[in-house]
Amino acid sequence: MDAHILIDKVNKTFASEGRQVDALHGIDLAIPRGQFVCLLGPSGCGKSTLLNAIAGFAPPSAGRVLVDGVAVGAPGPERGMVFQEYALFPWMTVEQNVGFGLEIKGLARAAIDARVAGLLRMLSLEDFARRYPKDLSGGMRQRVAIARVLALDSPILLMDEPFGALDALTRRNLQDELLRIWAELKKTVVFVTHSIEEAIYLADRIVVMTYRPGTVKRDLPVELPRLRDPAAPAFNALKRELGLLVMEEQQRHHEAEMRSAAVD
Numbered sequence: 413m414d415a416h417i418l419i420d421k422v423n424k425t426f427a428s429e430g431r432q433v434d435a436l437h438g439i440d441l442a443i444p445r446g447q448f449v450c451l452l453g454p455s456g457c458g459k460s461t462l463l464n465a466i467a468g469f470a471p472p473s474a475g476r477v478l479v480d481g482v483a484v485g486a487p488g489p490e491r492g493m494v495f496q497e498y499a500l501f502p503w504m505t506v507e508q509n510v511g512f513g514l515e516i517k518g519l520a521r522a523a524i525d526a527r528v529a530g531l532l533r534m535l536s537l538e539d540f541a542r543r544y545p546k547d548l549s550g551g552m553r554q555r556v557a558i559a560r561v562l563a564l565d566s567p568i569l570l571m572d573e574p575f576g577a578l579d580a581l582t583r584r585n586l587q588d589e590l591l592r593i594w595a596e597l598k599k600t601v602v603f604v605t606h607s608i609e610e611a612i613y614l615a616d617r618i619v620v621m622t623y624r625p626g627t628v629k630r631d632l633p634v635e636l637p638r639l640r641d642p643a644a645p646a647f648n649a650l651k652r653e654l655g656l657l658v659m660e661e662q663q664r665h666h667e668a669e670m671r672s673a674a675v676d
């Protein structure tokens with residue numbers, strides 16, 4: 413199969429306070445080029461661990477991640493990552509933050525300026541080019557973080573709860589922007605969230621994960637036409653179905669915490 417990202421029998425074990433934590437077990441996923449995938453599940457089910465394995469930040473304990481058929485061993489320019497906590501350089505202005513990766517790549521000044529200007533336009537940041545991150549709202553900072561990753565033109569975008577810290581209205585705005593950019597630039601997106609509504613609003617495909625070990629509980633296509641209406645009956649039917657699945661795992665998380673509190 414022509415997978416852009418192939419996750420092949422991936423396991424991840426952490427050693428923590430003398431105990432083994434089986435964070436991921438037997439994950440198999442083939443993600444075609446251009447697909448928008450959401451990894452969904454309650455806290456602790458291994459979503460970030462899986463994303464970090466794809467990013468090359470933390471390799472699996474067993475199994476492999478392949479991108480375009482090549483095994484991932486480290487972070488690489490074809491995989492851009494956006495985190496929840498923005499990760500901007502506070503001492504740089506918006507335009508310097510967006511252009512930083514291009515400077516490192518050694519692009520000529522004029523090419524950097526043109527590309528940065530285009531990205532600031534794309535993310536409605538033109539009026540903020542000379543501001544510093546501390547003078548921006550959370551939503552604006554996350555726009556800068558997205559522009560900075562897009563500057564490198566990675567075909568894969570990895571996003572770890574990127575809108576988790578934003579208020580509902582800003583979050584919806586950025587979801588719409590992201591869908592527009594994704595449709596225009598045809599990226600493959602792997603997006604981590606614990607919001608069921610966010611997953612249904614965004615994804616072509618939702619992968620629900622189980623709590624410890626993290627496995628694939630359900631792999632579900634979302635075929636509703638975009639832009640999706642969260643008030644539509646089909647949206648709500650899917651929300652109920654996914655709600656039950658996530659709640660089962662939330663319950664397992666809760667029971668595991670009660671057991672571990674009893675042991676300690």
Ligand SMILES: Nc1ncnc2c1ncn2[C@@H]1O[C@H](COP(=O)(O)OP(=O)(O)OP(=O)(O)O)[C@@H](O)[C@H]1O
Nearest residue numbers: 426427428433435454455456457458459460461462
């Ligand atoms: N470096 C680490 N050392 C030990 N255990 C870890 C480490 N990183 C993650 N874990 C454990 O692995 C499991 C999966 O963690 P992970 O952060 O991937 O989950 P998650 O689904 O992304 O949760 P959240 O939404 O809270 O970020 C958790 O039980 C976590 O405690």
